[in-house]
Amino acid sequence: MPGRRSLALALCCTLGVALSSLSLPARSQSGGIVVGQSAVLSGPQAANGLLYARGIKLYVDSVNAAGGIAGKPVRLVTLDDGYDPERCKENTRRLLEQDKVVALFGYTGTGPTAACSPLAEAARVPLLAPLTGAPELREQAGRYLFHVRASYVDEMKKMVEYLTTVGVRDIGVVYQDDGFGRSGLKSAEAVLAGYQLKPAVVGTVAAKTYDPAQAVADVGAKAPGAIILATAGQASVNFIRAYLKSGKRAQFFGLSVVSSNQLLKELGPDTDGVVISQVVPSPWSRTTQIVREFQRDAEAAKDVEVNHTTLEGYIAARVLVEGLRRAGPEPTAEKLTQALENMRQLNLGGYEVGFAPGQRAGSRYVDLSLVRSNGRYVQ
Incomplete structure (x- = not known):
């Protein structure tokens, strides 16, 4: 739970394929809509990737439990790239060529995302919600790279x-x-x-x-x-x-990608006073609808660590699902791209995301939080 004092007071006191257009509907696996993810799930940088992927899965599972999208489940194929851009490219080629995904989604890290976004661009498949705030990926983005988080x-x-x-x-x-x-x-x-x-x-x-x-x-x-x-x-x-x-x-x-949970686990009391910029609201505050829904689903799942990164994954999955719904009953990569481009102002319940032709930065939300050694965050 977060502390009750204001952040300002606490800080003053204290002084992270070259493929052609995929115009066919996403390949059906038992009637599912196939989405592909390459993420860092092993190695010294895995902390964020594991949490982000778990937050994504939390919402996808809840959607599938409620009947999926137009009666079809979302089939998320997640591959480990170990934070290696070359492995990420291998994963991406597999997802595009073998799995025939309708979208690439939830990639983690600047290097892997930079390496793989040209493959998405060449294949004309959207790459949505990478866990990176690198401005270069925004400045040089083509049509198919969509960012949900702030830079x-x-x-x-x-x-x-x-x-x-x-x-x-x-x-x-x-x-x-x-x-x-x-x-x-x-x-x-x-x-x-x-x-x-x-x-x-x-x-x-x-x-x-x-x-x-x-x-x-x-x-x-x-x-x-x-x-x-x-x-x-x-x-x-x-x-x-x-x-x-x-x-x-x-x-x-x-x-925001500093890996605050890893800091707490490995540094203990030495974490006290570290300030972290956050690109989502406090996951412990119940003042926003999106957080209340996240907490509800996390409690039902019983194995989800409530923190900023799992909430960010949950929010990213909400954007993906909304895009797929707007893409119609037979979504294609192109239909999903158009749906995202026309997602001008999506209010997820206290967190807004918006895209447009030529605009691929969906949010600029940033807040500061102060980490306490007992695991509390003053935000």
Whole structure:
């Protein structure tokens, strides 16, 4: 459950195929509508992927239990890519060529999504709701890539707005040296420039090994008041742990993909005071309809961890199902694409998503939350 004090007060006190158009209806598996997902379900970056996939499955299961869409169940084919862009491409080719999916959906990570979006574009199959906020994927998106979440630029604007408001201007940036991290660094630099600032220091966490030693040495030498983390999963854990062990202190700000649950499990009390930008409402608050429905379905399922990432997956699945319903009783990739393009203002009960021709960023919702070591979030 979240804390009752305001976030501002708590923060002041405390100072993540080249295929032709698929114009035929989605292949039927026992009358089902086939949707394909490649996600990171194993390895050091798996925390977010597992939670996101579980939130997606939660809503898809509830839809199928109620009779599916026009009497047809949604058949979600989920494959593990281990956060490897090449494996993601192999999975995507299989989903397109063998499974004949009507949509690619719920991919995880900047690198895998960037590698696979050209395949979706060539096949003319929508790739909906990837778990990434990389601005490059929005700026360079073609017709078939649809984002449900806010971008990393939106998230960092919220962070820097808060920090400058309370007088903190020495802001360092730590990033993991891969496509996601470099995109996060670029976003941080752009946002800081809007406030006539530059990063006080930049630290790099090694790719694949997520060794934080160099980042700790570089950032520790400057000891900034706040550190924006363009890291996720094990990279986030490793840096925070090593930085605190060095005797240095700072206010850590993590993106929504920082993997807060993993931080809590592995760092325990050292998680206290980490600030995370969130792209969905608090999953513990019952003030919005979408959260109440999520909580209801999660309670019925009994095996769903209630957190921001599972809620985000649940919301993404709501958008997918609405698009499939609008695509008609025999959905095709093209019909679904058109349905999404015409989804100008979808109110899911306190969370709005909207697309249009040329507009593929469905939401800019961002809030900040403060993590407590007891698992509470002040949001």
